[in-house]
Amino acid sequence: xxxxQNEIPLAERMRPTDFSNYVGQQHLVGSEGVIFQMVxxxxxxxxxxxxxxxxxxxxLAEIIAEHVDRPxxxxxxxxxxxxxxxxxxEKSQKGGLFQQGGRPILFVDEIHRFSKSQQDxxxxxxxxxxxxxxxxTTENPSFEVIPALLSRCQVYTLEAxxxxxxxxxxxxxxxxxxxxxxxxxxxxETEELLLFSGGDARKLLNTLEVLxxxxxxxxxxxxxxxxxxxxxxxxxxxxxxxxxxxxxxSAFIKSIRGSDPNGAVYWxxxxxxxxxxxxxIARRMLIHASEDIGNANPTALIMANNTFQAVQAIGYPExxxxxxxxxxxxxxxxxxxxxxxAIGTAKMVVKETGNLPVPLHxxxxxxxxxxxxxxGGEYKYAHDYEGNFVNQEFLPDELQGTRLYEPGNNPRENQxxxxxxxxxxxxxxx
Numbered sequence: 001x002x003x004x005q006n007e008i009p010l011a012e013r014m015r016p017t018d019f020s021n022y023v024g025q026q027h028l029v030g031s032e033g034v035i036f037q038m039v040x041x042x043x044x045x046x047x048x049x050x051x052x053x054x055x056x057x058x059x060l061a062e063i064i065a066e067h068v069d070r071p072x073x074x075x076x077x078x079x080x081x082x083x084x085x086x087x088x089x090e091k092s093q094k095g096g097l098f099q100q101g102g103r104p105i106l107f108v109d110e111i112h113r114f115s116k117s118q119q120d121x122x123x124x125x126x127x128x129x130x131x132x133x134x135x136x137t138t139e140n141p142s143f144e145v146i147p148a149l150l151s152r153c154q155v156y157t158l159e160a161x162x163x164x165x166x167x168x169x170x171x172x173x174x175x176x177x178x179x180x181x182x183x184x185x186x187x188x189e190t191e192e193l194l195l196f197s198g199g200d201a202r203k204l205l206n207t208l209e210v211l212x213x214x215x216x217x218x219x220x221x222x223x224x225x226x227x228x229x230x231x232x233x234x235x236x237x238x239x240x241x242x243x244x245x246x247x248x249x250s251a252f253i254k255s256i257r258g259s260d261p262n263g264a265v266y267w268x269x270x271x272x273x274x275x276x277x278x279x280x281i282a283r284r285m286l287i288h289a290s291e292d293i294g295n296a297n298p299t300a301l302i303m304a305n306n307t308f309q310a311v312q313a314i315g316y317p318e319x320x321x322x323x324x325x326x327x328x329x330x331x332x333x334x335x336x337x338x339x340x341x342a343i344g345t346a347k348m349v350v351k352e353t354g355n356l357p358v359p360l361h362x363x364x365x366x367x368x369x370x371x372x373x374x375x376g377g378e379y380k381y382a383h384d385y386e387g388n389f390v391n392q393e394f395l396p397d398e399l400q401g402t403r404l405y406e407p408g409n410n411p412r413e414n415q416x417x418x419x420x421x422x423x424x425x426x427x428x429x430x
Contacts (some may be wrong), residue, residue, distance in 0.1 A: 008182075009210040011202040014173050015059055021061060023169060024056060025160045028244070035060070035156065039067045045131040046126050048111065048141050048150070051158030054200025057136035060158075061107040064134070071104035073131075077113035082121045089125045103132045111135030112144035119146045126152050128307065143283060160199040167194075169201055170208060183212060184219040192227040198246060207231070248274075249284055252327075256285070257292045261331035268327050272320045282308040285326055296336035296410040303329055336408030346404045356396035389423050403428045 016022045019029050019036060028035040038044055044064060065072035073088045086108075092104045108114070109121075118296075125131045126149070133153065137144060142153055161169075167190060174180050174187075180380040187193075193211075197204035212220055214230045248270055255263030271281055282304070289304035307326040312317040365375035380390045393400060407413035407420070407430075421430040 009206050010173060010177060011054075013045055014169070014205055014424075015062075016056075017066065018061065019063060022056060022059065023165050025060070025158050028158070029060070033065070039064055042068055044068055044105070044132050045068075045154050046143065046152055047154040047156055048135040048137060049156055050137050050139075050141055050156050052160050052198075052199060053138055054202035054204070055158050056160055056201065057158060058107065058109060060107070061134045061136070065105045065107075068105075068161055070132070072107065073155040074107045074109070077108055077110040077118070078106075080291075082118055085118065085121045086136075089130055092125070092130050101360060103129055105130045106133050108133065108135045110137065112137040112139040112141070116146055119149050122220050123148055124153070139280070156349060161201055163194065166197070166199070166201065168203055169205060172179040173208065175207055179209075180212065185212065185222070186220070187222040189222065189224040192224040192231075193222065196227065196231055240379075248276075252281075253284060253288055253292075256288055256327060256331045257335065259331055259333075259335065261328040264327045265324055266329040268320075268323060272316070272323070275316075278311040278316065278319050278323060279308070281323055282311045282326070285330060289330060291340045292335055292337055293330060294336045294339040294408070295413050295416060296334040296338075296408055297412060300330055300333050334410045334412070336410055336413055338406055338408040338413060349399065349402065349404070353396075353398060356398055359396060361392070362394065390429070391423070401427055403430075 001106055017132075019039075022029055025033075027033055028037060049060065051057060061074075062072065075084055075088065083310040088104075088106055098251075105328070106125075106311075111119075122131075122133060126133050133149075135141075135145070135153065141150055145153075170187060170190070170193075175187050193204065193207065197207060204414075210220060211227065211230055215226075248267055252264060252267035252271065255267055268281065272278075286301070286308050289300040293300040303326055307322055310322050314322065360374045361376060361378040361380075363370070363375040365371045365377075371377070380392050382388050384390075395402060407417040417430055420428065424430055
């Protein structure tokens, strides 16, 4: 392998160039996948790929552009601004590219890092068909992409790669990369290598190359112990671009869930010191306040929401104090995942039973015909009865008596349980 090739990371050297050697996302790129079918027809809408790092978002965009034979521009939201976006749009217009066999594709990596004004600058070109936008994000686009742009894009969720897929990538690299083929490599154990990569294919392949380069001699044996020894010497403390981003936030949330404010504030400090986006931290606490605390302490959601709003107005360094107050409060709160489990159970019931009809007495009756058909006719207005309660059915007939919400065992939810028991004992058996 040439010196120039040796400077290209293994993950880049092994980047797939066609659907046939693209790993994962078969729900999108398999023979019946929606993206494969779009490419086959040559009709590519603007879209956003949402999923964890290192699963092939950039590669998929490049393969799409290659298949439909369109000009391809690539920007990184970390390093690009409005000026760069305008230059791409002007190139497309002045060169007449958007009139020659299809619109150019503009791929924006980490689009969630674009500010509102930067995202606004894309709107006109997307709407007029000057470019086809493909954005990639590790964050929920509902939060990070402005509504006007989001409404003009299809959102596709890319899934984390499985163990077999990751092991297949290792095998493929060892058998096909010129540099690795020049070595005698035996992978005896994979647990630590997979654990370190965290499902990130790019990280997995580049880590493999680090291990190979660190080993002496022609014959190399990869074991869990060898991986630990080498990676302990080179592991960085925190990388907000994705390498340890998810490990640290996971430890942070698990500390809060485990009611340990000490662990929570430690992992918070790691993120603050690493320059993590405070909105990302606050958003995770907002989700946690409902998912893991819920009705055991409803004030937790108010606290988390106020924290999210505050950090948008107050940046670093002062907002770290607000984040710390919220994190320690959430960690010290009673916990309940009853609401989280309730919606999960309800979604499963909906999936199993389909679109059951709304009972007539619960339907709205804005027209005379609907009233004549009985819409809302037998509905009992709760405030007309003693204690603002009347026993009536609120579920479809097929689901009568189905209990979806099970209050947790904590003082606040025990009060809720008693409230429900007093009213629904015969029906839901609380």
